Amino acid sequence: MLGSITRDLSEMLTKLQGRDFSLSIFSRHLELMTDKYPDLVDLIPKIRGDGVSSFIMEGEVVAVDQESGELKTFQALSNRARKDVAIGSVKVSVCLFSFDLMYLNGESLLSRPFRERRELLRSLFTEVPNRFTWVKSIDATSQDSETVLEFFKSATDIKCEGIMVKILDNLPNPNLIADVEDTEAADAIEKSARSKTIKKNAPENVPEKKTRRKALLATYEPDKRLDSWLKVKKDYSTTFDTLDLIPVAAWHGQGRKSQWWSPILLAVRNEDSGSLEAVCKCISGFTDTFYKANREFYNPGNENTLGSKPGYVEYEGGNPDVWFEPKEVWEMAFADITLSPVYTAAIGLVSEERGLSLRFPRFLKKREDKGIEEASTNEFLAGLWRKQEEKAPAAGAKGEIEGGEDDDD
Structure with a gap:
């Protein structure tokens, strides 16, 4: 699943007005090749919980200093051999920063909200210092602008490219939002949905006219670029492109x-x-x-x-x-x-x-x-x-x- 581009934090907060979301530090998407990462394959018995028989996990492989945990540049990672790598010959140590779980014990999790997928991931797998862990993240709303800004700065300070922002939960009834044209009325319904007090009938001030506005979902949509995931990078400057x-x-x-x-x-x-x-x-x-x-x-x-x-x-x-x-x-x-x-x-x-x-x-x-x-x-x-x-x-x-x-x- 791909994240939509946003130019700065303010645009991101506007897009996700009224919704809870999670922010995750990211470096760069890499294609994982089994032969290139035998050290990661060797980790599986150590990180998998007793009740896990099969899974598909998504994460980011980053070169790290095994002693300090400091992130290294992408160029350091590119120095690893690409095929038939023996564990004993590995000179560039890596850590897998996991951030999503899409399949578990024969069951697809794609239709589950992100908050639930993340909870399963963190409860069923075990961290190994500087080798396997979760992406650093915070949960916030669009009202927490100062907290978000501080988190963004902390991400770039440790050599990350920026943050990923992901909707945590689905609305109880997305169709109620999709059928509303008036923004204030839609926001009112959305707020009601979050507090689990939506009534069967829409409020009296909601117009009967319909629009194509769709509620953002927290499900996993393979190969799609949606606004339920937003990418904010330090490169995406609004002042100097x-x-x-x-x-x-x-x-x-x-x-x-x-x-x-x-x-x-x-x-x-x-x-x-x-x-x-x-x-x-x-x-x-x-x-x-x-x-x-x-x-x-x-x-x-x-x-x-x-x-x-x-x-x-x-x-x-x-x-x-x-x-x-x-x-x-x-x-x-x-x-x-x-x-x-x-x-x-x-x-x-x-x-x-x-x-x-x-x-x-x-x-x-x-x-x-x-x-x-x-x-x-x-x-x-x-x-x-x-x-x-x-x-x-x-x-x-x-x-x-x-x-x-x-x-x-």
Whole structure:
């Protein structure tokens, strides 16, 4: 199950107005491979309660210091071998931070509310210090803004990317909320539902008109991105937006840049397909020192370049002079996001015919702390575009450009 993107804590609190929720620190989603984590497999007899015969658990695997429990970076985790790992050869210790239980003793728990799933998880399994534990969490309501802010800060202070916010309980009768159009009346019913005093008939001040508004459920919905789970990251700043992009190709520069790569093609990740979707070309923000080092790193014929366009890169523009092996993540600033007939990033998410591109993209720095699995996604890009459109003046028509580039180095 996936979490919806929110730009900041205030938006999250607005979305979940009146509902109880749980906040969990998270680092990054990883695909668990049995051969890569024999040390986790070895933990199962130690963490499983006597009454547990079968289960499906969800959690986050994080590299940790076994003595102090301090979290390490994603790069540390990527240094582990991927296949046929022997326990005795493991040099990077990990801890599984568990946060959900979807299946237990032959029974699916997907329809159970999150609070119940979490209680089963924590009552039937045993913690092992710095090897298996629960994500650190607090339970709160939208009225606890100061507490939430403190929790968010504590998460980022210990190197986590942010928090996940999850609805704890289902409403006793979600249909009552779904049939209400008036916000105040809906809130009144929702409050009544929480106190378990809903009456058979709606209050007299509820209009008869219906809307598509649906109550958020606390069930587990596989492969869906719903507002019952909200993601709030320190990267999602409302004051200064940046994207973490992957350089995938380049052209020979002109004039004094003829010996270097300029412009450089960058892409976002598509988590569903595994492809890299081109989003812009960039020629801004680079120093001469950077250009020289970049040219040496991506030198045609070495291990960092490819002989032809890889099948996992989606780009409908001209042919670059060199294709890069995806290895780096660059933090990029930009003026705004535009619809584009050339770039494929987020196509189908905001338009069926056009992707999204960045206007005046500018290189800020390499993200040495991030692997390509942590680069920005097409979903995140689409979320930024929607927020931008919400802020745009209603009377102003926005134009389209292929992918704006400025010439300010």
